[in-house]
Amino acid sequence: MAEQKITGDMVINEVISLYPWTLPVFHRLDVDSCCGGARTIEAMAQEHGLDLDDVLAELQTAADASQG
Numbered sequence: 001m002a003e004q005k006i007t008g009d010m011v012i013n014e015v016i017s018l019y020p021w022t023l024p025v026f027h028r029l030d031v032d033s034c035c036g037g038a039r040t041i042e043a044m045a046q047e048h049g050l051d052l053d054d055v056l057a058e059l060q061t062a063a064d065a066s067q068g
Contacts, residue, residue, distance in 0.1 A: 008042030021066035
């Protein structure tokens with residue numbers, strides 16, 4: 001299980017740094033971690049018209065898988 005729960009107020013690049021296995025999730029969601037990585041997950045979800053809870057669940061699953 002991931003050390004820290006992923007929340008909507010976390011910055012995208014912070015999440016990728018803590019949990020590199022989340023990067024494919026961001027790519028699938030068409031999120032540019034270079035230019036858009038300074039946004040929060042919540043802001044990104046709103047901009048992309050995505051359900052925040054669904055995004056957080058998918059990211060948390062990827063983060064948990066990376067831990068073991």
